[in-house]
Amino acid sequence: MSANDRWKISSTDNQSKLKASLDKNKQLIKRAESDDTIELERKESYIEPSTRILLRKLLESSEDEEIIPVYQPGRGFIYRLSHIEGKDDSTVIAKNFLDNLVRLDILEKTFYESVSECPHCESTTITIHNKCPKCKSHDVDKTSLTEHIPCGNIDQKNMYLENHCPKCGELLLEGQYRNMGRWFVCRECGERFENLELELICRNCMKNFSLKESTLAEFPKYSLNKLRKKEIRQNVASLEDVSKIFTELGFNIEIPGLAVGQKSGMEHHFSLIARKRVNQQDITIALDHAISESEIQSQPLILYIYKTSEVSVDLPVFVAIPKLSETAKKIAHGHNILLIEGFIGELKIYEEIKNQIKKRIDDLAPQNDKHNKTVNSKFKGINRLKGFMKER
Numbered sequence: 001m002s003a004n005d006r007w008k009i010s011s012t013d014n015q016s017k018l019k020a021s022l023d024k025n026k027q028l029i030k031r032a033e034s035d036d037t038i039e040l041e042r043k044e045s046y047i048e049p050s051t052r053i054l055l056r057k058l059l060e061s062s063e064d065e066e067i068i069p070v071y072q073p074g075r076g077f078i079y080r081l082s083h084i085e086g087k088d089d090s091t092v093i094a095k096n097f098l099d100n101l102v103r104l105d106i107l108e109k110t111f112y113e114s115v116s117e118c119p120h121c122e123s124t125t126i127t128i129h130n131k132c133p134k135c136k137s138h139d140v141d142k143t144s145l146t147e148h149i150p151c152g153n154i155d156q157k158n159m160y161l162e163n164h165c166p167k168c169g170e171l172l173l174e175g176q177y178r179n180m181g182r183w184f185v186c187r188e189c190g191e192r193f194e195n196l197e198l199e200l201i202c203r204n205c206m207k208n209f210s211l212k213e214s215t216l217a218e219f220p221k222y223s224l225n226k227l228r229k230k231e232i233r234q235n236v237a238s239l240e241d242v243s244k245i246f247t248e249l250g251f252n253i254e255i256p257g258l259a260v261g262q263k264s265g266m267e268h269h270f271s272l273i274a275r276k277r278v279n280q281q282d283i284t285i286a287l288d289h290a291i292s293e294s295e296i297q298s299q300p301l302i303l304y305i306y307k308t309s310e311v312s313v314d315l316p317v318f319v320a321i322p323k324l325s326e327t328a329k330k331i332a333h334g335h336n337i338l339l340i341e342g343f344i345g346e347l348k349i350y351e352e353i354k355n356q357i358k359k360r361i362d363d364l365a366p367q368n369d370k371h372n373k374t375v376n377s378k379f380k381g382i383n384r385l386k387g388f389m390k391e392r
């Protein structure tokens with residue numbers, strides 16, 4: 001090998017190494033981006049009503065509750081929580097809904113069952129038919145063949161009437177006949193065969209196909225992702241508790257709450273929007289909640305402040321679990337945001353926060369006509385808000 005050749009090789013080698021490393025970097029960036037997107041999607045799904053309901057039920061049930069596929073004749077495999085009372089369609093959980101929660105890392109799935117499906121319509125309602133390998137007729141009888149050893153006659157067992165050989169007429173005696181095992185006889189063409197051909201017919205689309213042509217479908221079982229259990233509990237429970245407070249105070253709740261920004265025309269999502277009419281005035285509360293392993297930084301709070309600046313909210317509430325950072329706390333204070341930190345599940349804290357909210361609402365709403373003038377100016381933004389709020 002000449003020096004030149006060696007250089008060529010090492011140069012191509014280096015280039016491919018460089019390319020591999022660049023590709024790897026690209027992949028890493030891509031993965032990081034998709035991790036971010038998934039994290040965002042996961043946070044959104046925690047406030048999505050059907051996800052919240054399912055997660056709450058999973059959290060309320062036993063430690064290792066699983067969602068297991070159950071076969072329903074004529075319908076196939078369906079999913080529902082095992083301890084659920086109602087067995088109507090409303091309790092059935094769609095498989096693609098569960099698969100999406102697996103994608104978001106909220107649920108995990110493990111193998112449970114794998115079945116043959118119709119390759120045309122994915123139905124599992126299938127009947128199995130025996131088929132004659134010669135004439136393809138389904139008119140096949142399953143029987144056993146008996147050999148009469150002295151005369152060599154081989155026939156189906158039921159042809160030996162009263163144990164007499166149909167060929168030589170002798171009585172079958174112990175040791176003079178033998179059972180040749182299971183056989184199949186075609187009633188159409190008389191063919192005898194040892195191995196069946198199977199034909200499947202889909203009872204949904206009525207098409208027929210062989211076992212080989214059928215597709216395999218997996219029906220896993222689903223459970224909460226144990227590594228995220230704390231996060232799931234915090235997300236679901238905190239919103240539940242807050243919404244309970246507002247319900248007790250007579251508010252109508254929307255989770256998630258949607259509002260269209262007055263300037264941007266953008267649709268803003270809040271974790272919760274609560275509305276109530278007090279003394280002829282509509283009061284709107286918009287709430288976001290943020291959850292973190294340690295403390296919440298300013299970013300989610302600033303986004304929240306931006307959103308509230310667009311939709312004029314009467315009482316801004318921000319829930320931070322476990323707490324806000326010191327800087328973020330100052331920002332919240334500066335914007336007169338009612339800040340709720342930590343869990344409010346405990347009755348004493350719960351009542352305390354309820355009273356705080358009640359006091360802030362009382363400050364907002366006019367008590368009598370005397371105050372109406374000042375209050376009206378305070379409520380200037382509210383009429384503008386009406387109509388911008390999306391009806392749900």
Ligand SMILES: [Zn+2]
Binds near residue numbers: 118119121122203204
């Ligand atoms: Zn089918």
Ligand SMILES: [Zn+2]
Binds near residue numbers: 134137187190
């Ligand atoms: Zn046949």
Ligand SMILES: [Zn+2]
Binds near residue numbers: 153165166167169170
């Ligand atoms: Zn015989």
